[in-house]
Amino acid sequence: MIEVEGLYYSYSNDDNFAVKDVSFKVAEGEIFGFLGPSGAGKSTTQGILTGLLQLQKGNASVAGYDIKNISRKMFNKIGMSFEQSNVYSKMTAKENLSFYSKLFDVETRDPMELINLVGLGGKENMRTGEFSKGMKHRLTFARSMINNPSMWFLDEPTTGLDPAIAADIKDIIKEHNNKGVTVFLTTHNMYIADELCDRVAFIINGEIRLIDSPKNLKLQYGKKLVEVEYGQDGNVKKETFSTILQEDKDLLNKIIADKEILTMHTKEATLEEIFIKVTGRGLA
Amino acid sequence: MMIKNIWIIFIRDIRVNTREFMTLYMMIIPLVLAVGINLLSPGINDTSVNFALVENENPEQAAYFDDFAHVELFSDQQRVEDRVRSRDDVVGILPKDNGYYIMTQGNESELVLEYAKLLNVLYESDVQLEDARSEIIEFGRTVPPLKKMLVNMLLLLISMLAGMLIAMNILEEKMDQTVSAINVTPTSRSAFILGKSFTGMFVALFSSIACLLITGFYNVNLGQAALVVFSSTILSLLIGFIQGINSDDAMEAAGSVKLMFLPMAGSIAGYEFVTGNWQIFFYWSPFYWAYRANDMILSKSGTWPRLILYIGIILAICGAVYTLLAPRIRKGLQ
Numbered sequence: 001m002i003e004v005e006g007l008y009y010s011y012s013n014d015d016n017f018a019v020k021d022v023s024f025k026v027a028e029g030e031i032f033g034f035l036g037p038s039g040a041g042k043s044t045t046q047g048i049l050t051g052l053l054q055l056q057k058g059n060a061s062v063a064g065y066d067i068k069n070i071s072r073k074m075f076n077k078i079g080m081s082f083e084q085s086n087v088y089s090k091m092t093a094k095e096n097l098s099f100y101s102k103l104f105d106v107e108t109r110d111p112m113e114l115i116n117l118v119g120l121g122g123k124e125n126m127r128t129g130e131f132s133k134g135m136k137h138r139l140t141f142a143r144s145m146i147n148n149p150s151m152w153f154l155d156e157p158t159t160g161l162d163p164a165i166a167a168d169i170k171d172i173i174k175e176h177n178n179k180g181v182t183v184f185l186t187t188h189n190m191y192i193a194d195e196l197c198d199r200v201a202f203i204i205n206g207e208i209r210l211i212d213s214p215k216n217l218k219l220q221y222g223k224k225l226v227e228v229e230y231g232q233d234g235n236v237k238k239e240t241f242s243t244i245l246q247e248d249k250d251l252l253n254k255i256i257a258d259k260e261i262l263t264m265h266t267k268e269a270t271l272e273e274i275f276i277k278v279t280g281r282g283l284a
Numbered sequence: 285m286m287i288k289n290i291w292i293i294f295i296r297d298i299r300v301n302t303r304e305f306m307t308l309y310m311m312i313i314p315l316v317l318a319v320g321i322n323l324l325s326p327g328i329n330d331t332s333v334n335f336a337l338v339e340n341e342n343p344e345q346a347a348y349f350d351d352f353a354h355v356e357l358f359s360d361q362q363r364v365e366d367r368v369r370s371r372d373d374v375v376g377i378l379p380k381d382n383g384y385y386i387m388t389q390g391n392e393s394e395l396v397l398e399y400a401k402l403l404n405v406l407y408e409s410d411v412q413l414e415d416a417r418s419e420i421i422e423f424g425r426t427v428p429p430l431k432k433m434l435v436n437m438l439l440l441l442i443s444m445l446a447g448m449l450i451a452m453n454i455l456e457e458k459m460d461q462t463v464s465a466i467n468v469t470p471t472s473r474s475a476f477i478l479g480k481s482f483t484g485m486f487v488a489l490f491s492s493i494a495c496l497l498i499t500g501f502y503n504v505n506l507g508q509a510a511l512v513v514f515s516s517t518i519l520s521l522l523i524g525f526i527q528g529i530n531s532d533d534a535m536e537a538a539g540s541v542k543l544m545f546l547p548m549a550g551s552i553a554g555y556e557f558v559t560g561n562w563q564i565f566f567y568w569s570p571f572y573w574a575y576r577a578n579d580m581i582l583s584k585s586g587t588w589p590r591l592i593l594y595i596g597i598i599l600a601i602c603g604a605v606y607t608l609l610a611p612r613i614r615k616g617l618q
Contacts, residue, residue, distance in 0.1 A: 051468070082461075086465050100465070
């Protein structure tokens, strides 16, 4: 669905590249996460792939369309949810979606259906200038689905949303992905990437350092340990056991059988820890 | 597809412009000014010959003149002189020795002056309306000059307001950051620019024609007037786009477009008050040519070859400005 090869981009048109020799492929139906801290080159890459930035060097194709000579028809197939909410503040939520739906030349979704989907039902006739930041963000997200995209670009889709709404948004993304929609997710939120992505790419200073699935990364970089807290003679004891050594496994089984288990955690690495290990920098 | 999207953008802009005080004001104020011009200056269908006489000095003469022209009466000779000095054509008839003398400002039409002389002679010869064997059908000057000038200025103001409206609409897109959202739809940048321009052009054309009708200029060639408005509005639209892109708030955008008032006012003053030899210094200004073309149309003396020449000059100047500004407009809308 996306093929990128040797992509370079410089805002100052010199050797000061914001994106350097970026290459990757995203298969149809995949959720591909682009992880990196602010200024790493995530949005630049996404900008090039969505035609918002001119391709300078390298090759890229999205949904079968060559990005070098973008056909406007490509936009009938793609949806884009921006990190910064961008809706017309003098128009109502419904008018916003109706306006955008008319700009496409494919069958579009009912604005009210999308408004209800993102939890803005009842606010459809309110001007978005009166919306909170989170409401505007949800509407921006809803708008990205208006043309039933098969390729969906999501830039920080849950940023600034309360946990309940963020969970709903994640569910919507999963649901659409289950229907075959390919997702290109740009985020610095490791949790959403971990939950949603089939594969993630770590990008830093404009270069991709690693591409793999979250599961593989955890196996590769995580510690194979279990940490257990249990009650014994009125006291709380805390011990760590290897999940590989037979002796530790036997001991763990005995504690589970005989003692009262208070907490038990595997010591697998988080994506953020892996990111720091690989790049030497945090995601914030 | 492109035409459909231009239309959708145009309809959105028109709808949103009616919701905001400043943009609504820009669309309505020309019509209010047109009504004001009607109230403040003589109507186009009124007689174009005005006499100022001293009240009670010779009521019989005043009544006689009133049968053939518009008569204004003043309490003394000084007030008559003051009235004659005003902007529009008024001829004073003042007593001297045993007769009357005709007082003019000096810039009145020869036809008006001749008519005043003739009417005075006819009165002194005691010729009555019943004695007349001929009928005056047309008098030459059909449009009061003050009104013509005001309406001409209003037409230029409308094109400027269209530019301001574009600046406001671009500013709205910029502040809401919606241009990037449009750029990920099948709408091309050209369709977006044309849709925005169509809004300004429609408002300019609609307001101009409405103002011509309100002020009584319904007998002028409206097609010619529309062509001049169209060409002179192009420059305002280009400036509107640039100022919308470069401004950070509504007041800044409106203020920077207002800078265009300077060349506009200079062009009007140049055409009206500067002698022929010096008018060459205003040839660079599209407003000068638009004012000149409008003057011709409002006087109903416009010929197509001259009009096409004036419009050609305006479009050539706009073309040069477009060449300079187009890359910045396109970049600003990325």
